[in-house]
Amino acid sequence: MVKIAYWLAGLTVLPRWGPGGNYYDYIVIGSGPGGGPLASNLARAGYSVLLVEAGNDQSSNVNSEIVSFFPFAYTDPTLRWDFFVRNFANNTKNLQHNQLIWRRPDGSFYAGRDPPAGSTCLGLYYPRGGTLGGSSAVNAMATMYPSESDWDPSHMREIFARIEKNHYLSAETPGHGFEGYLHTIMSNASSWEGQEDLMKVLGVASEYLGQKQQKILEHLIADPNALIPARDRTEGVFGLAVHADTRWRRFSSRDYVLKTANAVLPDGNKKYRLTVQLNTLATKLLFQDVGHPKKKPKAIGIEYLRGQSLYSADPRWKSSNKGTPGRAYARKEVILAGGTFNSPQLLKLSGIGPAPELARFKIKVVANLPGVGANLQDNYEVPIIGHAARDFQQPAPDLNAPTCNFGAPDDPCVDLWRQGIGPYTAGTTMNSIFRKSAYPAHDERDFFLVGGTFAIRGFWPSFDLRPLDPPKMFALSTVKINPQSRAGTVKLRSTDPRDTPEINFHLFEENDVGAELDLKAELDTVKWARRVFASVPPPLGPLTPVEPPCFETPAPDGSCDDDLDKEWITTQIFGHHPTSTCAIGADSDPLAVLDSKFRVRGVRGLRVVDASAFPRVPGPFPVLPTFMLSEKATESVLEDADRW
Numbered sequence: 093m094v095k096i097a098y099w100l101a102g103l104t105v106l107p108r109w110g111p112g113g114n115y116y117d118y119i120v121i122g123s124g125p126g127g128g129p130l131a132s133n134l135a136r137a138g139y140s141v142l143l144v145e146a147g148n149d150q151s152s153n154v155n156s157e158i159v160s161f162f163p164f165a166y167t168d169p170t171l172r173w174d175f176f177v178r179n180f181a182n183n184t185k186n187l188q189h190n191q192l193i194w195r196r197p198d199g200s201f202y203a204g205r206d207p208p209a210g211s212t213c214l215g216l217y218y219p220r221g222g223t224l225g226g227s228s229a230v231n232a233m234a235t236m237y238p239s240e241s242d243w244d245p246s247h248m249r250e251i252f253a254r255i256e257k258n259h260y261l262s263a264e265t266p267g268h269g270f271e272g273y274l275h276t277i278m279s280n281a282s283s284w285e286g287q288e289d290l291m292k293v294l295g296v297a298s299e300y301l302g303q304k305q306q307k308i309l310e311h312l313i314a315d316p317n318a319l320i321p322a323r324d325r326t327e328g329v330f331g332l333a334v335h336a337d338t339r340w341r342r343f344s345s346r347d348y349v350l351k352t353a354n355a356v357l358p359d360g361n362k363k364y365r366l367t368v369q370l371n372t373l374a375t376k377l378l379f380q381d382v383g384h385p386k387k388k389p390k391a392i393g394i395e396y397l398r399g400q401s402l403y404s405a406d407p408r409w410k411s412s413n414k415g416t417p418g419r420a421y422a423r424k425e426v427i428l429a430g431g432t433f434n435s436p437q438l439l440k441l442s443g444i445g446p447a448p449e450l451a452r453f454k455i456k457v458v459a460n461l462p463g464v465g466a467n468l469q470d471n472y473e474v475p476i477i478g479h480a481a482r483d484f485q486q487p488a489p490d491l492n493a494p495t496c497n498f499g500a501p502d503d504p505c506v507d508l509w510r511q512g513i514g515p516y517t518a519g520t521t522m523n524s525i526f527r528k529s530a531y532p533a534h535d536e537r538d539f540f541l542v543g544g545t546f547a548i549r550g551f552w553p554s555f556d557l558r559p560l561d562p563p564k565m566f567a568l569s570t571v572k573i574n575p576q577s578r579a580g581t582v583k584l585r586s587t588d589p590r591d592t593p594e595i596n597f598h599l600f601e602e603n604d605v606g607a608e609l610d611l612k613a614e615l616d617t618v619k620w621a622r623r624v625f626a627s628v629p630p631p632l633g634p635l636t637p638v639e640p641p642c643f644e645t646p647a648p649d650g651s652c653d654d655d656l657d658k659e660w661i662t663t664q665i666f667g668h669h670p671t672s673t674c675a676i677g678a679d680s681d682p683l684a685v686l687d688s689k690f691r692v693r694g695v696r697g698l699r700v701v702d703a704s705a706f707p708r709v710p711g712p713f714p715v716l717p718t719f720m721l722s723e724k725a726t727e728s729v730l731e732d733a734d735r736w
């Protein structure tokens with residue numbers, strides 16, 4: 093009886109291995125920094141690879157090309173996917189968030205706590221890239237080598253050096269690479285000309301971190317990814333590298349994929365067998381040997397829907413967009429790289445996940461893995477804002493420069509940029525500040541901050557929803573390194589693969605000891621920032637704390653009202669670096685989804701290679717670690733290539 097049931101299950105998905113079938117050696121789902129490089133590497137190693145991507149190719153969209161257009165990239169409806177998340181289990185707390193997004197009765201968005209009558213609460217806005225290149229095509233491009241304690245340091249440095257194409261250091265610099273595919277660039281001293289006010293405040297911050305204030309310019313152009321002993325315990329101000337080329341054109345995994353897919357031999361034939369199938373939403377993983385008495389189920393292919401904007405996070409989505417169904421088969425392996433929200437969703441829809449949740453949706457269990465969709469974490473962020481005693485002085489305008497209008501039709505600066513000149517080819521004043529709070533989880537720095545006359549308060553589906561600040565505003569926008577609050581979840585909302593999952597970060601839950609530590613560390617950094625603000629000399633300083641608000645003069649240690657500060661933190665906290673929902677873990681870890689070779693436990697021929705695989709969120713920024721993970725996974729997949 094068992095055998096008959098097994099064969100019936102198998103027959104429904106038997107692959108067509110013969111000529112003319114839709115079959116490949118490998119199928120990779122998702123073209124972000126996890127999937128894109130892996131698919132390209134496997135094709136370069138000689139295998140036939142199908143890369144399916146739900147979005148399309150926007151490589152000539154300037155919003156995704158020009159580094160300084162970042163705010164237009166993540167708000168561009170042709171590039172982005174809109175997720176709306178919750179931070180807390182307690183909905184009263186969710187409703188107190190400052191940046192809550194609502195849908196007004198006329199269909200437009202409202203941001204804030206006091207929506208017009210009849211509005212529907214959507215949650216906190218959490219953008220992702222839904223395009224070729226994934227989120228690396230819309231992100232802020234900060235490129236940061238993580239802490240060595242995040243993984244095996246010796247091999248990972250080697251991997252970084254292998255993939256990097258560094259444009260800002262001399263080619264002898266140890267620990268970096270100059271021949272890889274991942275372009276990195278950093279501003280030089282010219283970006284700081286005329287920025288004396290900004291440098292003054294950053295200089296005060298550097299002094300608090302043990303550096304010499306007088307050398308602030310040197311600090312601001314120092315490499316944050318340098319191979320130096322004790323790097324992860326070294327506090328101070330540094331430069332900030334981004335994934336872009338010398339023209340300040342964004343580099344994303346899209347570029348590597350297209351370079352591989354479009355490469356030709358001298359005879360004009362394709363050099364590599366990489367098929368990139370865009371506008372294709374993978375809806376289910378296909379298995380054979382489900383229920384086999386001796387063998388684990390083997391992933392053999394995927395089902396998909398073909399058509400534009402089929403996923404409901406796509407702002408152009410319509411429920412009438414049904415798409416055309418199809419199937420593709422993998423002779424060797426299927427590799428899932430849909431990102432931290434989508435990979436667990438697709439695993440669950442395919443029968444891999446916590447059995448009780450699958451049962452609720454009547455999904456047949458292929459492998460009971462309780463960790464799928466658990467362990468969600470983030471480098472959550474809170475800006476600490478002050479107002480100076482006068483406006484910040486900006487560099488004197490160049491009267492001969494053309495007037496840029498940020499990509500509007502006939503923007504003269506876009507034409508100049510295409511020629512490799514003009515304002516859009518200049519660097520930025522982005523910087524890195526590393527601090528170790530009084531409550532680090534490990535003996536390492538646990539905060540990244542960027543200081544500037546802009547505040548990173550969160551994200552909005554439309555850029556004009558953001559709060560505006562006066563020219564005397566300065567913010568230290570914080571990013572938590574090594575957060576201990578790890579109770580977040582990605583759960584199915586329905587069995588419709590076009591539906592988004594329910595996402596809750598479950599931050600600072602009661603009795604969560606790690607989360608308590610995080611909150612103490614946040615509070616400690618708020619106080620530190622206030623000490624910096626108070627120490628800025630006149631005429632620019634001292635800066636008055638504005639967010640979190642302090643209605644009296646703060647105490648010399650930066651304290652104001654701890655309860656009020658904590659409340660502010662929880663009403664302002666946001667993130668955009670989700671990881672760890674399909675985490676690698678030891679055999680003894682009940683929440684481990686993957687083994688150390690990215691293989692999904694309980695099945696064969698299936699791996700997950702994206703930011704969901706990290707056991708803990710790596711460093712302050714996940715994109716470089718995800719590119720590196722992809723390279724590492726290439727080694728693991730190729731090691732097994734002859735097995736199938």
Ligand SMILES: Cc1cc2nc3c(=O)[nH]c(=O)nc-3n(C[C@H](O)[C@H](O)[C@H](O)COP(=O)(O)OP(=O)(O)OC[C@H]3O[C@@H](n4cnc5c(N)ncnc54)[C@H](O)[C@@H]3O)c2cc1C
Nearest residue numbers: 122124126146226227231232233234374430702703713715
């Ligand atoms: C606005 C923003 C700013 C950011 N800034 C930074 C930063 O400055 N530095 C940094 O380090 N990180 C940053 N990040 C985060 C970083 O970009 C991500 O961590 C990284 O891209 C994750 O890579 P990934 O491969 O896991 O997933 P993604 O890059 O999200 O790629 C997943 C891809 O899979 C596709 N996909 C999903 N499901 C399916 C399916 N079922 N079928 C077919 N295709 C599917 C998606 O369309 C997408 O293209 C930012 C992210 C955003 C959104």
